[in-house]
Amino acid sequence: MPPLAAAASYNPSMRTISIVLALVFAAAACGSDGEAEVYPFSEIQGSELSFELDPLDPTRGIFRVTTTEPSICSITWGPTESLGNQNNSLSMNGTGIIQHDVQLPGAVGGETYYFTVQGATADGRLFKSDLATFTLPEPDPSTGTDGPVDLRTNLALNATVTEVSSEFNEGFAAGRALDGDLATEWSTRGDGDGGFLTIDLGQEADIAGFEFITRSMADGSAITTEYTVTVDDGEVLGPFPAGTPADARTQSVTVTGQVLRFDIDASTGGNTGAVEIRVLAPDG
Numbered sequence: 001m002p003p004l005a006a007a008a009s010y011n012p013s014m015r016t017i018s019i020v021l022a023l024v025f026a027a028a029a030c031g032s033d034g035e036a037e038v039y040p041f042s043e044i045q046g047s048e049l050s051f052e053l054d055p056l057d058p059t060r061g062i063f064r065v066t067t068t069e070p071s072i073c074s075i076t077w078g079p080t081e082s083l084g085n086q087n088n089s090l091s092m093n094g095t096g097i098i099q100h101d102v103q104l105p106g107a108v109g110g111e112t113y114y115f116t117v118q119g120a121t122a123d124g125r126l127f128k129s130d131l132a133t134f135t136l137p138e139p140d141p142s143t144g145t146d147g148p149v150d151l152r153t154n155l156a157l158n159a160t161v162t163e164v165s166s167e168f169n170e171g172f173a174a175g176r177a178l179d180g181d182l183a184t185e186w187s188t189r190g191d192g193d194g195g196f197l198t199i200d201l202g203q204e205a206d207i208a209g210f211e212f213i214t215r216s217m218a219d220g221s222a223i224t225t226e227y228t229v230t231v232d233d234g235e236v237l238g239p240f241p242a243g244t245p246a247d248a249r250t251q252s253v254t255v256t257g258q259v260l261r262f263d264i265d266a267s268t269g270g271n272t273g274a275v276e277i278r279v280l281a282p283d284g
Contacts (some may be wrong), residue, residue: 009138041117041129042070046098049117051134053109054218057245057275058139059182061101061107062218063087065117070096071127073119077104081114081131088169090220090271094123101218105183109139152208153281154180155201162259163198165191168271177274185215187222187273195224195264195272201279204258209280210251212262214242214272221270228265231257239265245275 030103046066054060063075072092078084089100107113112135118128156178165188172187174197188195214224228238234256243249260279264272 002161020105031146033169036126036128038128041119041127044071044119044121044127049129049134051104053136053139054103054216056214056216056223056283058109059106059245061104061109061136063102063104063115063134064218065100067098067119068101069121070098071100071119071121072096073100073117075102075104075115075117075142077107077113077115077134079111079113083114083116089218091217096120099219103218106134109136152283155205155207155279155281156199156277159260159279161197161199162200163196163261164188165196168273172273177277180276182213184276185273185275187215187271190266190271192269192272193264195267195268196261197274197277198259198261199277199279201258201260204256207253207255207257207279208282209253209278210237210240211248211276211278211280212240212242212274213245213248213276213278214267215275217245218272221268222272224264224266224272224274225267225268226264226266229253230261230262231261232259233261248278250280 044067046068050064054062067073074086074088076083076086083108086100087104089097089102091097091099091101112133114127114133116131120126122149122215138177144155157180159178161174161178167173168187172185174186176184177186177197178199186197210229212224212227216223226239227242228236228240230236237253237255240251241249262277
């Protein structure tokens with residue numbers, strides 16, 4: 001099942017879905033009376049519209065809804081009636097689906113947002129909900145991301161990706177797990193426990209810690225629970241528990257090496273990958 005994430009970065013899949021919806025709505029406008037025929041979204045709505053915080057990353061929300069038939073859907077939302085954000089379930093992967101689990105990057109708990117939901121079915125019918133509002137729950141302070149930050153040098157920021165099991169698309173390229181930005185991520189194309197990423201630090205270095213911040217899908221897939229690290233095609237370290245944006249789970253090690261292969265050892269399957277991978281130098 002394709003990714004979500006959550007990312008606020010450029011997403012070719014989202015652009016493709018948006019273009020498809022725009023063309024479909026434009027085509028409908030070319031009817032005999034010159035007006036598009038748009039039906040209420042409730043006609044294909046099979047569940048309540050649900051909004052919640054992502055339990056693995058409380059800096060973003062999740063929107064969920066099921067439709068009574070496969071549909072290409074998206075949610076447009078924002079702090080004012082002008083909206084400004086648009087997201088879809090990457091599970092669509094270019095086709096209609098019934099279960100829509102959509103991550104909302106930047107949606108803050110306790111804040112109220114305006115939104116509409118729109119979609120299209122295989123017979124060309126178009127659907128849209130009225131403008132409404134949603135408010136995400138207040139985050140639990142115990143799962144916040146404001147804990148201590150490891151200030152040791154992150155050697156991975158200057159590393160080069162030399163091999164990767166797969167990439168979902170350019171928007172989820174492997175290098176996005178090494179950019180120091182929690183708003184971007186690397187996603188495989190359905191590799192599950194077979195996902196891996198090999199990086200070259202550029203020179204041999206002393207290493208004191210690893211962090212593997214798993215990506216996740218709103219439907220519970222793509223979560224890495226354990227990973228291993230192979231140093232210079234030799235020593236295998238781990239398995240280590242993967243971290244989340246709310247809990248990095250830094251693993252302390254004492255090793256020297258240059259080429260590091262991160263293997264996903266256990267996961268919930270699907271488009272596994274990492275929001276961020278960090279290789280920490282010793283203190284000082």
